Amino acid sequence: MSLLEVHELSKVYGEGAAATPAISELTFAVEEREFVCVIGPSGCGKTTLLRCVAGLLAPTAGSVVLRGKRVARPPDEMALVFQEYNRSLFPWMTARQNVAFPLRRKRLGKQGAARAETALDEVGLGRFVDHYPWQLSGGMQQRVAIARALAYQPSVLLMDEPFASVDAQTRADLEDLILQLRQRFGVTVVFVTHDIDEAVYLGDRIVVLTRAPGRIRETVLVGLPEPRDQIETKALAEFTRLRTHVNRVIKQEAARQPASPDAQGS
Amino acid sequence: MRRVTAAAIELAMALALLAVWWIWSAGSDSFYFPPLPDILATFGDTWVFARAGSDVVPSLARLTAGFSIAVVIGIGGGILLGGSRTARGAVGPIVEFLRAIPPPALIPAGIVALGIGDVMKVFIIAMACIWPILLNAIDGVAGVETTLVETARSYGIRRRDRLRFVILPAALPQIFAGMRISLSVAIIVMVVSEMVASSNGIGFFILQSQRSFAIAEMWSGILLLGLLGYALNRGLTRIERRMLHWHRATRSSALART
Ligand SMILES: Nc1ncnc2c1ncn2[C@@H]1O[C@H](COP(=O)(O)OP(=O)(O)OP(=O)(O)O)[C@@H](O)[C@H]1O
Numbered sequence: 182m183s184l185l186e187v188h189e190l191s192k193v194y195g196e197g198a199a200a201t202p203a204i205s206e207l208t209f210a211v212e213e214r215e216f217v218c219v220i221g222p223s224g225c226g227k228t229t230l231l232r233c234v235a236g237l238l239a240p241t242a243g244s245v246v247l248r249g250k251r252v253a254r255p256p257d258e259m260a261l262v263f264q265e266y267n268r269s270l271f272p273w274m275t276a277r278q279n280v281a282f283p284l285r286r287k288r289l290g291k292q293g294a295a296r297a298e299t300a301l302d303e304v305g306l307g308r309f310v311d312h313y314p315w316q317l318s319g320g321m322q323q324r325v326a327i328a329r330a331l332a333y334q335p336s337v338l339l340m341d342e343p344f345a346s347v348d349a350q351t352r353a354d355l356e357d358l359i360l361q362l363r364q365r366f367g368v369t370v371v372f373v374t375h376d377i378d379e380a381v382y383l384g385d386r387i388v389v390l391t392r393a394p395g396r397i398r399e400t401v402l403v404g405l406p407e408p409r410d411q412i413e414t415k416a417l418a419e420f421t422r423l424r425t426h427v428n429r430v431i432k433q434e435a436a437r438q439p440a441s442p443d444a445q446g447s
Numbered sequence: 448m449r450r451v452t453a454a455a456i457e458l459a460m461a462l463a464l465l466a467v468w469w470i471w472s473a474g475s476d477s478f479y480f481p482p483l484p485d486i487l488a489t490f491g492d493t494w495v496f497a498r499a500g501s502d503v504v505p506s507l508a509r510l511t512a513g514f515s516i517a518v519v520i521g522i523g524g525g526i527l528l529g530g531s532r533t534a535r536g537a538v539g540p541i542v543e544f545l546r547a548i549p550p551p552a553l554i555p556a557g558i559v560a561l562g563i564g565d566v567m568k569v570f571i572i573a574m575a576c577i578w579p580i581l582l583n584a585i586d587g588v589a590g591v592e593t594t595l596v597e598t599a600r601s602y603g604i605r606r607r608d609r610l611r612f613v614i615l616p617a618a619l620p621q622i623f624a625g626m627r628i629s630l631s632v633a634i635i636v637m638v639v640s641e642m643v644a645s646s647n648g649i650g651f652f653i654l655q656s657q658r659s660f661a662i663a664e665m666w667s668g669i670l671l672l673g674l675l676g677y678a679l680n681r682g683l684t685r686i687e688r689r690m691l692h693w694h695r696a697t698r699s700s701a702l703a704r705t
């Protein structure tokens with residue numbers, strides 16, 4: 182049994198004439214400590230998939246199973262970093278309060294605030310703990326949202342394009358931070374991204390989705406050696422081969438007639 | 448610096464207005480419009496502090512009680528109703544109907560049901576103040592950014608804590624907008640209820656003075672109401688600024704960016 186199983190998951194928004202199928206019969210499994218990247222064209226249902234997995238959205242059909250138990254509402258051991266990070270920070274809370282807020286249920290007391298500060302330090306915001314979200318740039322807000330997920334210490338971390346608005350250097354640092362965390366705490370990660378390099382660099386496995394409504398187009402195993410390194414890993418011939426392969430799959434997918442009925446899963 | 452200038456201009460405007468009134472009424476021998484110095488002298492004799500305890504305190508007590516009840520019910524109801532579209536749909540027309548009744552019209556019914564005591568006045572003030580707060584609270588709660596609520600939900604924050612730490616603060620700017628409207632309504636209804644049925648209070652004093660041809664006293668009461676209303680509004684704005692510093696800042700930084 183896998184840690185996380187997504188079984189024939191479908192979601193249709195709306196009803197009747199206005200019905201929009203977002204994802205369609207997605208099936209895949211994620212093993213403990215695995216890093217799975219999900220990649221696919223805009224609007225193919227990646228966010229929808231994560232929201233279903235997180236227990237925030239009820240699927241139209243199919244199921245999400247975590248440790249053998251069906252997910253019907255947000256499980257305690259999961260954290261989700263939203264794509265709209267700027268709308269997921271509480272504007273009336275400072276960075277520290279935002280990060281510490283989910284910890285109140287864990288009854289850590291003073292330790293909670295300390296953990297919040299450590300997490301903010303790790304994402305490079307140690308000097309901004311008392312700033313409000315509106316005093317931070319977009320990329321900094323995004324890092325607060327990431328710090329919040331890290332401080333929560335989930336066993337499953339769901340991330341929806343978390344590095345979309347940070348600069349290249351910060352992005353590389355954050356990628357390595359997530360990889361380190363997995364090393365240290367054995368976190369399982371499901372990571373949505375648009376960036377092929379990022380997916381290959383981070384993932385143990387890449388799930389490529391079709392155009393809307395999203396189905397699985399192909400699953401690519403990434404056998405790159407651990408630990409990964411921004412320079413060494415990206416210089417490997419295997420890295421180039423993988424990114425070319427994923428790139429080709431995505432190109433083919435983009436060229437495909439929209440809404441063709443015989444989309445293949447694998 | 449800019450704030451000091453603004454405050455100075457504000458003060459200068461007020462003084463200028465007083466000066467105009469002073470000059471205009473200076474030689475007045477009209478019985479109904481006594482000279483301003485007479486009114487001010489009467490104001491001092493009457494309110495500092497001869498009738499402060501007998502009229503101002505009861506008025507303010509009624510106002511505070513009625514307004515507070517309205518705040519509690521308005522916010523509570525707003526959170527209950529704002530969270531559910533079905534509830535909003537069901538209760539909406541009733542709220543709109545009750546809100547449409549001019550509050551002073553309820554005074555006769557209030558007297559019949561509750562007598563002419565403080566309970567009736569507090570009830571009428573509360574009835575009048577609830578609607579703006581309730582409607583704004585409903586709007587505020589209904590309009591809370593869903594991503595915020597989902598964030599809290601995904602981190603396992605319980606419903607109660609979500610209401611208290613997420614939905615309430617998010618709706619607070621709207622709730623304050625409602626409270627500002629209600630505060631001015633509260634003062635109006637307080638005065639009217641004291642004029643119709645009372646044996647003390649500022650409204651009672653003004654009407655009583657007019658009936659006994661104590662015109663300077665009447666004007667001093669009107670002046671006092673103006674000052675009280677102004678002070679209460681300032682107080683509420685202060686509280687709002689303190690509690691919503693994050694919100695004002697959001698707005699001003701959004702403006703700065705565009
Ligand atoms: N709340 C909603 N109501 C109706 N339709 C929705 C809703 N959310 C998403 N959709 C639709 O579902 C489809 C998938 O949306 P989703 O946000 O999951 O895509 P995505 O893969 O995350 O896109 P992006 O890469 O641009 O973030 C889209 O066609 C979108 O229009």
Ligand SMILES: [Mg+2]
Binds near residue numbers: 227229264341
């Ligand atoms: Mg998305």
